[in-house]
Amino acid sequence: MIPRKLFRPEHEQFRDSVRRFVEREIVPHHERWEEEGKVDRELWRKAGAAGLLCPNLPEEFGGCGPDYLFNVVITEELARAGATGPGFAVHSDMVATYIATFGSPAQKEHWLPKMVRGEAIGALGLTEPSAGSDLKGIRCRAVREGDEYVINGQKVYISNGQLCDVVVLACKTDPEAGAKGMSFILVEADRPGFKRGRNLRKIGLKAQDTSELFFDNVRVPVANLLGAEGGAFGMAMSKLAEERLTIAVSAITAVESVLRWTLDYTAERKAFGQPIGEFQNTRFKLAELHAQALALRSFVDRCIELHLDKALDAVDAAAAKMLCTELQCKAVDECLQFFGGYGYMLEYPIARAYVDARVRRIAGGSSEIMREIIGRSLFGGGKR
Structure with a gap:
């Protein structure tokens, strides 16, 4: 893997705490939540107490300060575990961000501390x-x-x-x-x-x-x-790049997780007297997906850097969202094939990853809309 240089020691320390929280408070309950159609409300309060909600809000509202990298860490750790239930990204990266950016002092004081603590869900x-x-x-x-x-x-x-x-x-x-x-x-x-x-x-x-x-x-x-009044369209357009970047971060992390699961499985699963990972078709398929994931991870990390510098434009965000979500769908489809019948069973993470991936090419702007945004910029109809 290409070394990532985005994160400072405090981010990696935060990642360790987020990973422990996900493993302790989310993974053991996720199957039940899937059956019930929603997570426990108590999870939100626990997540708030653990610092997993709205971490990039100013300290006066209970956040860690304006640092999107903390949000990235949470997005990545949820995606890495296949924990798609908690709607933390909508709450933190969208609703709280709108209020923090455009809200009145009274609106901020009323809602943001509650959202940080998980007492109010957005x-x-x-x-x-x-x-x-x-x-x-x-x-x-x-x-x-x-x-x-x-x-x-x-x-x-x-x-x-x-x-x-x-x-x-x-x-x-x-x-x-x-x-x-x-x-x-x-x-x-x-x-x-x-x-x-x-x-x-x-x-x-x-x-x-x-x-x-x-x-x-x-x-x-x-x-x-x-x-x-009348400003919503402009507000929405100003926040779409961050929303699409967050989706791209989740998607590329999901690809990496699916590849890891598949490598582990194909190293152990045997067919015709040998691990299926030793067949050329397996190696070639996984090699291609790995190379594509490496390239897109580098692109997404560069987009994160641009966003931190307030320089990420709508076109690059659209490209990241389109490419990462389409690779996610390709990866879960091709990797599931290696699991055979087991891959069709929802008790296996690869099966859940397969059904969870499809919406990514729709939500936050469909792949077709992303192509339109990129295409207009190529022909002078959009600004970079």
């Missing part, structure tokens, strides 16, 4: 039945009446939807203004008219709750507006 309300990658197509409305917004609409595929205490909700505040008519509003889950739909049944990520959310004349104070 969800991001973007996708609707008729609006996925095309965020401008949302229909959820927020109409101002005096000092309140009245919200009506529906969201779907919302991670942390069953457990969330607050939703950063994308709404149309001016339907005639296109992208400039969309706003983010903080909606507490205990507001009258807020309703959680069913916990959606998925082919993968079974331990991570994913919900429909309904808003029926939900009234929130104008003070719940996040940033400026």
